[in-house]
Amino acid sequence: MGVSLEHDYEINEHLSLHRTKIDAPYFEMEECAETQEQYGLLISLAPHVTFELRASAETTEDALVRSWNGQWFLMLMSIVIDHPIHFPVQSSHSGADIRLAKTHIENVYFGQTVFAPPKMVSSDEVTRVTELYGTFSSxxxxxxxxxxxxxxxxxxxxxxxxxxxxxxxxxxxxxxxxxxxxxxxxxxxxxxxxxxxxxxxxxxxxxxxxxxxxxxxxxxxxxxxxxxxxxxxxxxxxxxxxxxxxxxxxxxxxxxxxxxxxxxxx
CATH class of the missing domain: 1.20.120 (Four Helix Bundle (Hemerythrin (Met), subunit A))
Known part of the structure; x- marks a missing residue:
């Protein structure tokens, strides 16, 4: 159970939301998994991916901290829209963007299960979450x-x-x-x-x-x-x-x- 986005959103310099969909054939996903268990989990959940929460920083450690703290943004969004957001899956990419020379952490959230379709989050709702996020975090x-x-x-x-x-x-x-x-x-x-x-x-x-x-x-x-x-x-x-x-x-x-x-x- 989760949400879908109307657009991609830059929350601040280090945090952003992106619409995401995994369309790769199942046999290609095998290359992304280290174990058979990971492969089974990946192909089971891939059809339900709807968006990513991305955090970036100069070092892997700082990116991990920002990624973890960024999940509070999703908690605030869940409160604003009164809808659950489930299933974070984290992956780290070092040197993925040579131009920025940053480390990116991507938390993938799954927006649909057998229980309910994803809820569409409007731009106004994302704006409200963004405006409250500073005092909320404090x-x-x-x-x-x-x-x-x-x-x-x-x-x-x-x-x-x-x-x-x-x-x-x-x-x-x-x-x-x-x-x-x-x-x-x-x-x-x-x-x-x-x-x-x-x-x-x-x-x-x-x-x-x-x-x-x-x-x-x-x-x-x-x-x-x-x-x-x-x-x-x-x-x-x-x-x-x-x-x-x-x-x-x-x-x-x-x-x-x-x-x-x-x-x-x-």
Missing amino acids: MLGVKRFTHACVVACNSHREPNRSVRIAAIWSGIEALMGFDYELRFRLALSIAQVLESDGIARRQRFLAVRALYDQRSKCVHGAGLAEDALAQCLSDSRALLNELILFFAARGSLMGPDEWTQLSLGG
Whole structure:
């Protein structure tokens, strides 16, 4: 499961996204593999390749670091488009471009499986990810923020929807930083930061409070009807993504004093 791109994109000087498709005959792929196992994996996955994340640097070590860090860009893109991106496969090419005299690392991502077709990512969505990537990256040292981001992406892979909902709400709670009176404080504070209009705030407060009640039924084993469970999962994930993007744009999470000031109307 993954994505397709409308165009190739230069993210910054060292990072870019490229549409990719492997059309080589299977017998030619044998030359690209060192073992029979690698060859089998390659021919199985090749038809599903849709794009590459490329990182470049003056040395192999720096290129590897940039390639690894560049995967956070894909995590942010997964959050923006609310769609999973799976299966990184890395290869290194030294001296591939003599003119630039750089080492290139290519992370290949597979955009289609038997489960779902790839999602097309629009240019506007890539632009939004690129604009947020700087502040998003600067916040990855904050464990609460990183936890929420990892949950937002990895929750797509969990087959049990109740478990996914529990994980998603752990991410929401991590972002907000509260450890008591969660039902009321989460609903009120989320409404305050995400809505500016009084009517919209009240509606958001009621919606988040109701969503938290559904979350509690899932976490404590009472369960929900299938349609309600699916809706709760969708709404919870959308809320987590919205909060991550809000704080990424803000450039920081909020501390206890800021929450108190906000609650008092300051």
